[in-house]
Amino acid sequence: MSEAAEPADERGRAEADRPVEARLSDGTQTTSQETPDHLSADLREQMLRDPRFTRLGWGAEPGVEEQYVAREAAQPVADAESDQSEETVTGRRVAEQMEDESSGAATDAEDNSGDPAEEAADVSVPFSVDTEVDSEPIKSRFDRWDPERLAMARPPKPEVSEADDVQPDDRTEGNDRRAEDERNGVAYIAASKDTRPWLAPAAECEPIVQSVYASIDQSDGHGHIRHGAMGSDEMQARRVAFNEDPAQPDPEKRALGVDGIDDSKQHYCGKDSTRVHDATALAAVYVMAAEHPEVRAVLDRPFDENVQPRDIAVPIAELLGSDGHEFCSGFTLKGWPEAKAARKEWLQVARAGGDLSEMPEPEVERIPTFEGGDIKIVFKRNLEAKRYGIYTLFPRPFEE
Amino acid sequence: MTEEIHVSYSGEYWLKHSDAPFATFLAVVQSHLHSEADPDNFAALKRRAQSDRPDDAELQTFRSELSRLLAGDREGLPSDAIGLAADGDDWSTDDEFLLWLWQQLYPNEPVPSGQ
Numbered sequence: 208m209s210e211a212a213e214p215a216d217e218r219g220r221a222e223a224d225r226p227v228e229a230r231l232s233d234g235t236q237t238t239s240q241e242t243p244d245h246l247s248a249d250l251r252e253q254m255l256r257d258p259r260f261t262r263l264g265w266g267a268e269p270g271v272e273e274q275y276v277a278r279e280a281a282q283p284v285a286d287a288e289s290d291q292s293e294e295t296v297t298g299r300r301v302a303e304q305m306e307d308e309s310s311g312a313a314t315d316a317e318d319n320s321g322d323p324a325e326e327a328a329d330v331s332v333p334f335s336v337d338t339e340v341d342s343e344p345i346k347s348r349f350d351r352w353d354p355e356r357l358a359m360a361r362p363p364k365p366e367v368s369e370a371d372d373v374q375p376d377d378r379t380e381g382n383d384r385r386a387e388d389e390r391n392g393v394a395y396i397a398a399s400k401d402t403r404p405w406l407a408p409a410a411e412c413e414p415i416v417q418s419v420y421a422s423i424d425q426s427d428g429h430g431h432i433r434h435g436a437m438g439s440d441e442m443q444a445r446r447v448a449f450n451e452d453p454a455q456p457d458p459e460k461r462a463l464g465v466d467g468i469d470d471s472k473q474h475y476c477g478k479d480s481t482r483v484h485d486a487t488a489l490a491a492v493y494v495m496a497a498e499h500p501e502v503r504a505v506l507d508r509p510f511d512e513n514v515q516p517r518d519i520a521v522p523i524a525e526l527l528g529s530d531g532h533e534f535c536s537g538f539t540l541k542g543w544p545e546a547k548a549a550r551k552e553w554l555q556v557a558r559a560g561g562d563l564s565e566m567p568e569p570e571v572e573r574i575p576t577f578e579g580g581d582i583k584i585v586f587k588r589n590l591e592a593k594r595y596g597i598y599t600l601f602p603r604p605f606e607e
Numbered sequence: 608m609t610e611e612i613h614v615s616y617s618g619e620y621w622l623k624h625s626d627a628p629f630a631t632f633l634a635v636v637q638s639h640l641h642s643e644a645d646p647d648n649f650a651a652l653k654r655r656a657q658s659d660r661p662d663d664a665e666l667q668t669f670r671s672e673l674s675r676l677l678a679g680d681r682e683g684l685p686s687d688a689i690g691l692a693a694d695g696d697d698w699s700t701d702d703e704f705l706l707w708l709w710q711q712l713y714p715n716e717p718v719p720s721g722q
Binding site: 427469475476477478512513514515516517518519520543544547548550551581583585586587588598599601603606607 | 643651
């Protein structure tokens with residue numbers, strides 16, 4: 208298997224990352240990417256790096272703007288001789304802020320798209336399958352990948368005609384089977400990514416990665432949908448702040464909190480929302496989980512349709528290597544648990560078009576790092592196969 | 608002289624400390640009622656509770672810990688633990704949640720109390 212290809216398909220990401228226009232109580236609409244135009248470009252960039260995210264955007268809550276204005280006013284005026292040092296100080300300040308944001312976003316984001324919500328996570332160094340875990344490259348686990356080990360189906364054949372059998376031939380063995388799965392996986396991703404945007408980040412990945420995604424997408428789970436590489440970190444921030452579901456492909460419904468997997472209900476997010484923001488890394492989590500002893504201890508136990516296995520937490524390093532935490536990012540609701548009730552009330556009023564002027568709006572904070580953290584794995588009962596499988600998984604920061 | 612060591616837990620401690628206070632109760636609640644869990648799981652827990660098999664050690668421990676909590680015994684339980692395990696916002700207090708849970712799982716049995 209060769210090195211992982213370039214990061215996500217740009218068109219697919221752009222579609223999934225289209226700014227969500229939130230309807231505010233005063234009837235105006237705003238995207239979450241607006242920052243005050245009257246501030247300098249440098250300060251606007253710093254605000255966008257601010258870990259505080261509000262409905263007005265990054266670091267744009269009332270009161271925060273004044274802090275940035277005061278900070279700008281306190282800066283020394285640059286002259287011809289100190290131009291270089293001024294630029295250096297400013298650049299260093301931005302770099303320091305980015306360094307402080309040490310979650311999955313490893314490097315500074317040169318946001319050429321003009322989309323300020325595109326976090327550094329989107330342009331960080333891609334995950335390498337040459338990463339070693341237990342002295343063995345993750346690549347070799349991809350070479351051994353068999354979706355059946357996670358009670359998942361193989362990638363379906365492309366639908367050519369109704370008369371064709373879309374199921375892969377189970378009599379195919381070994382390398383032929385893998386080659387067939389990769390072909391089918393690539394075809395599935397290509398055919399599905401526009402209507403299932405969570406698949407788009409995998410579209411430019413290695414065929415085996417696409418094969419893994421295609422199998423995951425056949426199963427009844429949402430790890431790759433809500434906690435994967437689709438879109439930017441903004442989707443996670445908005446999920447925590449406003450219960451907006453990344454799995455909801457309709458931006459209008461998403462802004463109204465309609466659940467993307469079950470549109471008969473409102474989406475709910477707990478204290479945190481996190482993700483693995485690299486498509487190959489997310490596939491690696493599933494591939495590695497398939498062989499992890501703690502996961503196998505659950506998946507291989509005798510099946511009882513009424514017994515739900517407990518969630519488990521597997522160290523990120525055991526699935527993605529010692530730097531695996533760099534590919535994780537997420538946000539937490541500030542002021543939990545009291546903020547839970549406040550958020551509920553705020554959303555009820557906001558979505559009813561009520562007066563929000565006296566109500567504190569939900570605030571979120573970026574989780575600063577996932578170093579030492581885990582991947583929480585949530586299982587499911589596969590009643591048809593009478594086996595246990597993985598329902599979802601997502602990173603958790605270190606807890607003492 | 609033996610020195611007692613008191614350990615205080617935080618966060619989702621039950622994921623890594625299965626013998627910590629109320630770890631079984633919290634783990635079962637989380638895997639059936641957390642917002643990330645399969646919505647079909649709670650129905651399975653209700654069926655399991657109704658079958659009430661004596662050889663179902665996890666369920667018996669769960670029931671015992673739920674009974675203690677309803678009776679007011681919260682020793683060793685961090686204040687935010689139940690809210691983290693069952694992270695929905697349909698309940699205003701832990702007591703409200705615990706009462707609802709008992710009535711859902713054991714509708715024909717009296718609610719345990721501290722009296």
